[in-house]
Amino acid sequence: MNIDDVLKIFIAESQELLQQMEDALLQIEQNPHDPDIINAIFRAAHTIKGSAGLFGLDAIVSFTHVAESVLDRIRSGEMAFNDTLTALFLQVCDQLNALIAHVDAGGSLDELEPALQKQGVALTTNLSHYLSGELAVAAAAPQRATQVVRESSDTPNEHWHLSLRFGPDVLRNGMDPLAFLRYLNTFGQIVHIVTLTEHVPAADEMDPETNYLGFEVAFATEADKETIEGAFEFVREDSQIRIFPPNSKTVDYIQLINELPEEDLRLGEMLVRCGALTQSELEKALLKQSEPEASPAPIGEVLINEQNVQPQVVTAALQKQKQVKDNRTAEGNLIRVDANKLDQLINLIGELIIAGAGTQLAAQQSGAAQLVESTGVLSRLVEEVRDSALTLRMVQIGTTFNRFQRVVRDVSKELGKDIVLEISGGDTELDKTVVEKIGDPLTHLIRNSMDHGIEPASVRLERGKPAQGTVRLNAYHESSSIVIEVSDDGGGLNKDRILRKAIERGLVSDNQSLTDKEIFNLIFEPGFSTADQVSSLSGRGVGMDVVKKNITALRGTVDLDSIEGVGTTTRIRLPLTLAIIDGFLIGVGKATYVVPLDMVEECIELTSDQSSAARQSTSDYIDLRGDALPFIRLRELFAVEDEPPRRENVVVVNYAGNRAGLVVDQLMGEFQTVIKPLGKIFDNNRALGGFTILGSGAVALILSVPGMIGAIAQRQAAPSTAMTINS
Incomplete structure (x- = not known):
């Protein structure tokens, strides 16, 4: 695998992490102190920063580092999430998404668009405001006076404990132990110090160039273990430097270990990554473990014996290793596929x-x-x-649904309304191609529900409703289709107003009789709008017709149900897949057609007398075991002029609870159907949904059952005689 392939994996994983981060930010508004949600946000930012560093993406690393610093203060309880901070971090997510998209497109982070660069600077400035207190503490630290307290008791456990044993030749090599102690005060504060004098000889035996002193130091700092160890870089080889974290830090180490990504890491690597162990300490422990005279011992035992790390931290790391191993075993069969x-x-x-x-x-x-x-x-x-x-x-639609939490949050604030999104049926699966193309129509519907459907809080309270409005997303399977519902508990649709607007625009005539559903569906007509004012969200009549067009392109249908004063539900029906289906072959004249098998309820043969009676009848209905079944003759629909057969057949189809009969010449059986799209010339033909190639090489058209049932429903139904079909 080359570097480009690895970079693609980083981009895909970063986009997933940012989506998780955004979902967590939307949840944090309801639970601003939830540690699990806060840790999820921090973990996403931390992982992206670390991975970006591997590829030298310094702009992403530096930007994320500032955000991570603010998140660290939130994790420590110094501040809490509020609406302003949540909104800021949602913008951070957007900025990181833009930077990663720039990398994905092959661009250089050194050559960003001015708008993107300006946005990054503005966000960094806003984030830095939340770090001002911390920066002031850091700036003031070098000016603090050193507190030297000679005590024999143990140092307090809320501070770092430094056990310093400078080598005897440290002075001879030009190093002053007190200089190192003074340097510590540039990034922290020495709270207590105990000077160890047990190795000091009698005065007449002293060598002025030999060091005899050791120190036990209580040190307060926000720096990590590696930074503290770095202060003794020049004397580390000749001295014994041990650094013990405070109790609070031990808890942090354990938490960081638990938050490490699911990777196969060695024990030492885990401890270094979380900061409980430095690389030099690990190297010394490995050398100790490999000494010929030493009895073989696990590295964790060596680290504890050398007092490099606390036993409880080692235990947490071992447990994390076991967890990763168990998860790897469970997920061993999962791979990422392009x-x-x-x-x-x-x-x-x-x-x-x-x-x-x-x-x-x-x-x-x-x-x-x-x-x-x-x-x-x-x-x-x-x-x-x-x-x-x-x-x-097949993928779950829940991921797509969750993305609308952000849409609802932003739009509700823009409208000044209190609106919440409720999601159900997120585990419903459908073809990934359908999922990718359904996002825009759903966005239009949700924004429309929030703008037109949900009333202002004052109006809702007058009507006896809760001040907070609700938009619901639901998905479920029905036969071999998926149904997606977008509903709200708003004011509903005003039928009279819609009909009045439709008459004004000439969409219907004054004396035309329409059902409620037909009136509601008028809002999907191009340019149709009942809004009195044009806003940034709606009112121009653009959107709902686009929704219908996009859904129709997916071989789906959309319809509305509404009760005035109660709410509106928009129902979308889509095929589970756009690629291959089980079909049912039928013959009409010399042509062959395919009906989706899952929509076929039954097939009934007409005798020659029944066929003749049906052709002579002025009714568009037949009597099927006591039920009136509307039908359509495919011979008439496709203008087949040759002589019809003596016996015909009725294929009874059902879509969304609506039944109809297709009168055909022949029934030819099941057929695995590979759906191929028709050209643009057929875009306005509601009866056809594509074509397929038969084993003989001939072309068969695929019938659109939803389109046919819709055409039948629009016909004026006035049956005068009916013919009984015996099954």
Whole structure:
């Protein structure tokens, strides 16, 4: 794997982390002191900063470092999240997303667009305001006087404990131990110090160039262990320097260990990464462990014996190792796959299905029983491969739903309304291609519900509603379709007002009779709007027609239900996949058509007398076991002029609870259908949803059942006679 491949993984993982960070920020407003949510935000920023450093993305590292410093103060309880701080960190997420997108596009972080660069500077300045107190403390630290207290008791456990044993030759090598103590005060404060004199000889035996003193120091600082150790860089080889963190720091180490990413790390690497151990301490311990005369001992035991790290921290690291190992075992079969490779696989399987259908047809025409049996087995295996491949592209819609938490938060503040988003059915799965394309329509619907649907708080209270409005997102499976509902508890739609606007614009006539659903669906007409004022969100009549157009392009449908004063529900129905379906072949004249098998309820044969009666009837309904079933003749729809057969068939289809009959010439059985899109010339044809290639190489058109049922529903229903079909 080359560096570009690794960079792509970093970009993908960073985008996932930023989404998690944004989700956590949206939750923190409800629970500003929740440690788990705060840690999730900090962990995301920390991981991105560390990974960016591996690729030399210094702009991301420096920007994230400032944000991480503020988050660290929040974690320590020095400050808490509020609306302003949450909004600031949401902008931080947006900035990081923009920087990572810039890297993904192949751009250099040294050549950022002026607007992006300006935004980064502004955010850094705003973040620095939350660090001003900390910076003041750091600036004042060098001016503090050193407090030297000679005590025999133990040093307080709320401070760092430095056990310093300078080597005997330290003075001879030009180093002054007191200079190191003075240097400590440049980034902290010596609170207590005990000077150890047990190695001081009698006065007449003293060597003025030999050091005999040691020190036990209580040290208060915000610096990490590595920084403290760095103060003794020039005497580390000749001296014994031990650094023990305060009790509070021990808790932090354990917490940081628990927050480490799920990676296979050695014990020493984990302790170094969390700051409980420095690299030089680890190297010394490894040398100690490898000494020939030393008995073999685990590195954790060596570190404890050398007093480099506390036992409880080592225990936490060992537990983390076990957790990572267990998780790796559970997730060992999971891999990250490029979405383009999945698309290529589906395309190849589609071609395999078409080729297999041709082979099966050739085998049937040859009359060789063994060959027919063999191709039948092959066909079943191809079908299983198809089903398995399609499940690879199925993803949960919950991730898409959660992104709208940010939309609801921002828009509600812009509108000055208190609105909350409730999500259900997030574990419902559908094809990733559908998920990618449904985001924009859902955004339009949610913003429309918030702007037009949810009333201001004062109006809601007058109507006996809670001041806080609610927008709901729900998803569930229905047959082989997915249904997505966007609902609100707002004022609902005013039918009379919609109808009045439609008549003004000439969309309907004065004397035209429309059902409630037909009136509601008028808002999907291009340019239709009932808004009295144009706002930044709505009022121009642009949006709802785009919603319908985008959903129709996905072979889906959208409709509205509304009760005035109670609320509105927009219901979207989409196919689970856009690639391959089980179809049912029918023949009309010399042409072959495909109906999605999951929409077929039953097939009924018409006798010659019944067919003749149906053709002569002025009714568009037939009597199916006591129920009136609307039907449509495909011969008439597609203007087939040749003589109809003596016997015809009715294919009963059902979509979204609406049933209809398709009168056809022949029933030709099931067929694995690879959906291919039609050209733009067919965009306005509601009866067709695509085409497929048969085993013979002929083309078969795929019928759009939703479009046909919609066309039937629009016809004026005035049955005068009905014909009974016996099943």
